Amino acid sequence: MDISVLPSPKKVYIETWGCQMNVADSEQMLGLLQAQNYSQTATPEDADLVLLNTCHIREKATHKVLSRLGRLREISLEHNPRMKIAVAGCVAQAEGKKLMEKASNIDILLGPGKISELPGLLATHALDGKRAMSLGFESTARKHDDHELPSTRTDIEMPIVPNPTVTMKEEVTRFINIAQGCDNFCTFCVVPFTRGREISRPLESIVSEVKALVAGGAKEITLCGQNVNSYGDDLVRDGKHVAPPEGPFFELLDRAAQLPGIERLRFTTSNPHDFTRPLAELFRKHASLGRYIHLPVQAGNDEVLERMKRKVTVAEYMERVKWLRDIDPEMAISTDLIVGFPGETEEQFQGTLDLVEAVQYSFIYAFKYSPRKGTAAARFRDQVPEDVMSERLHRLQALSNSLTTQQNLAEIGRRRQVLCHYESRKEAGVFYGRTQQFRLVMIRSERNIVGKMVEVDIVEANKTALVGVLV
Ligand code: SF4
Missing domain, CATH: 3.80.30.20 (tm_1862 like domain)
Structure with missing residues (x-):
């Protein structure tokens, strides 16, 4: 493909609330946006697009979304006037009308069944500057x-x-x-x-x-x-x-x-x-x-x-x-x-x-x-x-x-297979993984063991996690 026809590079900041289905939906939207030359950023301050993927299961879900949109409005005014905001997920589907009425800074609104329409909605909004929305249950x-x-x-x-x-x-x-x-x-x-x-x-x-x-x-x-x-x-x-x-x-x-x-x-x-x-x-x-x-x-x-x-x-x-x-x-x-x-x-x-x-x-x-x-x-x-x-x-x-x-x-005294998921951001050489029984294990290691299945002896434990020593 001729690179010159790609849209100019942009950044998206994604917040995902709720269940693992929302995590997967966010990844799907990220995939669609990457195809539009977006890359992910870790803060809304430098994002061209902020995407809130919302969850409606817990109490006061709409209130939480509106409160987050209020904070984003401040960030936009203080640091990032080019910020566009898309609200997706179950609150968008269930409370879309209310959200649109109460938060004028929503540019795009889309339900979980309309994820594939995200690029089209962004394009429409870029053309006419009007708020774009798509709700409903069509399979993406x-x-x-x-x-x-x-x-x-x-x-x-x-x-x-x-x-x-x-x-x-x-x-x-x-x-x-x-x-x-x-x-x-x-x-x-x-x-x-x-x-x-x-x-x-x-x-x-x-x-x-x-x-x-x-x-x-x-x-x-x-x-x-x-x-x-x-x-x-x-x-x-x-x-x-x-x-x-x-x-x-x-x-x-x-x-x-x-x-x-x-x-x-x-x-x-x-x-x-x-x-x-x-x-x-x-x-x-x-x-x-x-x-x-x-x-x-x-x-x-x-x-x-x-x-x-x-x-x-x-x-x-x-x-x-x-x-x-x-x-x-x-x-x-x-x-x-x-x-x-x-x-x-x-x-x-x-x-x-x-x-x-x-x-x-x-x-x-x-x-x-x-x-x-x-x-x-x-x-x-x-x-x-x-x-x-x-x-x-x-x-x-x-x-x-x-x-x-x-x-x-x-678990103390047992030997377990642990799939190591990530290294601590706070402390180098401290890794976290899970046993076959899904118990969280902290492991110290001089070599990088992220992505490795390692064998450990469990030596300590508390309510939230185990401590394992590499065999
Ligand atoms: S209706 Fe809700 S709780 Fe019941 S199976 Fe479906 S998603 Fe789960």
Whole structure:
């Protein structure tokens, strides 16, 4: 391609909030912007474009975005008048009108389903100076997947849309979105409204992307979706894919786990209701799948689970835990828990505490319930008072912290394989990585071990991390 037709070099500053799907979406947008001759910068002060990729899951999400936009306005006035601002992600999708009304410094607004339109929106805005927006749930993934993967800088300069996450970033761990949206409609969750119904990317394109990222130096890949277990069901339904009896996600995981060069393959989020025995058995088959899974249960009481529409009972959940622990008793499991879901009694909350004890989670993500506009649970009358939720959350976190600490202390004296992810920015020679069970390990080393799978003896531990000594 003639370099003279490339747009002039520009800088983009990206802030990503929320889940790993947003991380993967940001990488996709970075890939699109790199094709437009943007490079990444670490501060908004020198950015031509500031991109906020927002999350709507937590409380006061809109307020947080508006407050950040207020600060960006100050930065723009003081240091960087050329700054353009794009707001993407779930808050853009759910609260776009409000954001546009309240923050006049938004230049571009786009929902998670319209990522591929980012370059077009920027071009339109550059031409007429008007605010440009695109919201809705069209699949971006499929559009990209019609194209070959770019694998080098020269390829990125070709006049094609870059593949979702193949960027020039050289990181040990990378995230790939395998599907967008969700069909489950759990009664507390806003995702089906902000990301739409589930649309899966073609399997071959995901496998190609895993290969490309591994060839580019990635050692660990995480396959991301709102519910990875139902990946590809839409493709099968539409006659676009023929899957084995174990299903398309089994097929994808089985294929990706055996690709040469992949040290670790992870996936999130796996909804327990359709997590199957054959999927669990893949942990036995592939060492690359590690010994860790995130299996969000949300509550430890059947009536609460029913009201949440989680389609799983506590007994069924424990059955899945047993499949995994039968394969490896050391299988680490983490979960998400909501405290104070409408109508939750003290006895029902006790069920959650009992479940946490029974499973012995390696860690939990626990939150107080907060109603989301448009969801079924927001209309439930019996909301739990704030002080009751706070007290329950405190008890739950205390229990979880004590379990995590006990498990970490029990690691002392063990020898573990650790994939080293990065070197400390504060102290040279201090590296951080994760064991197969996803426990964080600090290692001192004179040689650079980033990206290496190393063997360490665990010599110290606390609530958050282990200390390992290279063997
Ligand atoms: S499975 Fe439930 S909680 Fe997860 S994204 Fe879908 S609706 Fe939300």
